[in-house]
Amino acid sequence: MDSRIPGLYKLDPEDRLSEIAEATELSQEAQNKITTQGIDAAEAGAISENVIGTIEYPLGIATNFVINGQDKLIPMAIEETSVVAAASNAARMARSTGGFRTQTSGPYMISQIQATEVDTPRAAKIDILDAKENLIELANEQDPVLVKHGGGCEDIEVQLIETPRGKMVITRLIVNVQDAMGGNAVNTMAEALAPEIEQLTQGNVSLRILSNLADRRLARASCTIEPSELETEDTDLSGEDIRDRIIDAWAFAVGDPYRAATHNKGIMNGIDAVATATYNDWRAIEAGAHAYAAVDGYGPLTTYEGDSDGNLVCSIELPMQVGTIGGATQLQPVAKAALEILDVDSANGLAGVFAAVGLAQNLGGLRALVSEGIQSGHMSLHAKNIAIQANAPEHLVDEIAARMVAEEVIRQDRAEELIDELQ
Template identity: 75%
Template structure:
């Protein structure tokens, strides 16, 4: 399968769907799910609570990705006009230099059991650790199917932490959740161990819940960019100049949390869109990413430097708590179609794809920021939205939008005026 589709953005939505179905050899079920926009109220009611309707996001496909040697078409659900274009452009820039290489530390999640009012916290810690084997066995009894598939609780750690309410004993379960996101599995284990922890500590167990700082479930991606693909015709900047400005932009984020917040938001634009398309929990991913970025002072999740032969070396390391089985993904036919399009075999592989998308999104945005500016691309897409909002006939939208951008007058009244003139 070749993810390079020339002129894909120029096709009609129905033609794009036909192209994707043919390229990815999608099943009839996946094709039907993608063609039939909408989630039934019955299905929606199974996913959420107090359902009265649904709200739709556009489902797009980012092209050009080569990830670990495989061409990959990436589903992205998002309402921001420039995100899919930036991801596709970022993937294209890396394509001739081999695309993205990824690695994942493993599908390990952490669940915490909080014990309060412990008379001797450090002695309690020793007691818990002395019973580690039995506690692990009890935890694994809660999910024999997970254990059967090679997962389960692998370790137990105990921390005595100082808080504004005094010392607390926190028992942490280290669980391999395989291809699930794992929240339900680790929470069930923590609930089961709570009475044992209470007895061992002599304290009062309160919280029994997973941690979304999934720092044992890290996804990494890297690529390198030839400076030639970074050159900006609009500003006459050379590729080397743009490359160096990107490194300077990263250094700005590394030194200033105000900039780092926006830098990381650019990364999450891409990752959240893939998470939404596959019905993974983007909120958990966001929480873990920003908590990870804040360790030792808030900073960027990506890294840029000038590498061998003057190439721009790009990398990302980010917690990625995603699943390919269970959860809401299995309840939404379009999410299932998105998973079929991705053709990933495991949660680790999905995590690698999402890390690569986040990296591509980030350096594509940085390239625009340090050269022609972010508004150049944004404004042309924004102008189309304004033209549509002004009820410009479909056949005139592109022409009206281009004229407004050329005049630097992107307004609804101007769109209406141009439409009347062109008619």
């Protein structure tokens, strides 16, 4: 499969889907689900509560990705313009040097059990650790299917933390959740151990729930970009100039959390879009990513450096709590089709894809920011949205958008004037 599909954006949606289906050998059933969106209000009631209907996002495909030597087409569901285009463009720049390389630290989730009002916290810690073997056995009894597939609780740790309400004893379960996101599994284990922890500590157990700071479940991606790939027709800047400006933009984010917040938002544009397309929990991913960015003072999740050959070396590291089975991933037919397009065989593989897309998204955004400016491509797409909102006939949308961009007046009243003028 070749993820390099020039001109895909020029096709209409039906022909575009045909191209993707041919490239990925997408089943006819999956194609039908994508076409119809595949979920009604009744089915949605199995996923959420008080359902009155459903809401659709555009489902786009980012092209050009090579991840660990394999071409990948990336489903992305997002309502923001320029995101899919930026990821595709950055992935194209990385192709000549082999694309993206990824690795993961394993599918480990953490669950916490909080004990308060413990008179002898240090002794309680020792008692919990003495009972570790029995506690792990009890935890694994809660999910024999997970254990059968090689997962389960593998370790127990105890922390004594100082809080505004006094010292607390926190028991941490380290659970291998295999190909699931794992929230339900680790929460069930924590619930089962809560009475045992209460007895061992002689305190009061309150919270028993997972942590979304999944720092035992890291995903990393890297790529190398030759300066010539960074050049753009919209500026006179050399590839070397743009390379240095990207590194300076990253350094700005290192030094200033106000910049780092927007820098990381650019990363999450890509990651959240893939999460939405595959029905993974983007809120959990967001929480984990920003918490990880703040562990030593809030900073960027990516790094940009120059190597001895003058290339731009790009990398990312962040928690990635995603799954290919369980949860809502199997309840939404379009999400199942998106996973079929991605063709990953494990949660670790999916986590690597997420990391690569986040890095590509950030690289694409920074390149635009430091060269022609973020508004150049973004506003041309925005102008089309404004033309459509003004009820422009389909055959006039592109022309009206182009005129508004040229005039640098992108407003609905101007779109309405141009409709009257051109009709």
